[in-house]
Amino acid sequence: MLTPAGKALLPEARVQLASMGRLADLARRARGVEKHRLRVGIAPSLAIPVLPGLAARLQAHFSEFDMDVRDIASTEQTEALLANEIDIGMACLRPRHSAVSVACHLEDRLCIAMHQQDPRARQESLRLQQFVEDRFAAFSEQSWLARGDRPDPIFAKARFQPYVHYEVATVHRVLDLVAAGLGVALLPSVLAVHRPKEVALRPLRNVPRCTALALLRRRADSNPVLAFVDPAMREIFARLQQAAADALDGATVGC
Secondary structure (H helix, E strand, O other): OOOHHHHHHHHHHHHHHHHHHHHHHHHHHHOOOOOEEEEEEEOOOOOOOOHHHHHHHHHHHOOOEEEEEEEOOHHHHHHHHHOOOOOEEEEOOOOOOOOEEEEEEEEEOEEEEEEOOOHHHHOOOEOHHHHOOOEEEEEOOOOOOOOOOOOOHHHHHHOOOOEEEEEEOOHHHHHHHHHOOOOEEEEEHHHHOOOOOOEEEEEEOOOOOEEEEEEEEEOOOOOOOHHHHHHHHHHHHHHHHHHHHHHHHHHHHOO
């Protein structure tokens, strides 16, 4: 933990480190070497592995490339983009500012996660109403979490408000709770690929699709790397969607 003195010095330390980075870039340019950089803000709650694929694709295009990655909550990424602290954001929630857009997103179907020994896990698909009496686990940035007296449309249609017994910081912790048999969770199907073996994911009938991950960027940005980011992320999202479909199909066959 930072001491009070450390907290006071932190903003200036960041400025100085950024200046050192710019000096190194100027030196490379003087030698005729252009180094491209992408500053990424990613929600720490996410458990969707997109950075390895993105980095590999960009390194293939640029001989000198560096990626800076920061954990930034989805709700804070718009501010970080507007302050030019990051070039792109990877968030669970869509932005609410006209200067920030969703370049592309991973659209997914919602599934119910439960322990593999749960009798309902033997069914190919389920209705949300079958979980009225269950304890739910959720991570803090899930869009369906009720804030105030108005239920999310997903649960309003199902005519019940979930009992969220566990609200934790990350998807990994949610999956751990489900694997321990302590509750159920509402999660995108893409998590079927890397779920613990104790967790079963089953599709839900009559539930709208969700945005599992959104790529955020400023509407006006001259960073040349961004021209390669959008198509790379669309390809990565397409592969993830196919992998999730295969994982769910395989899990259903094994019931």
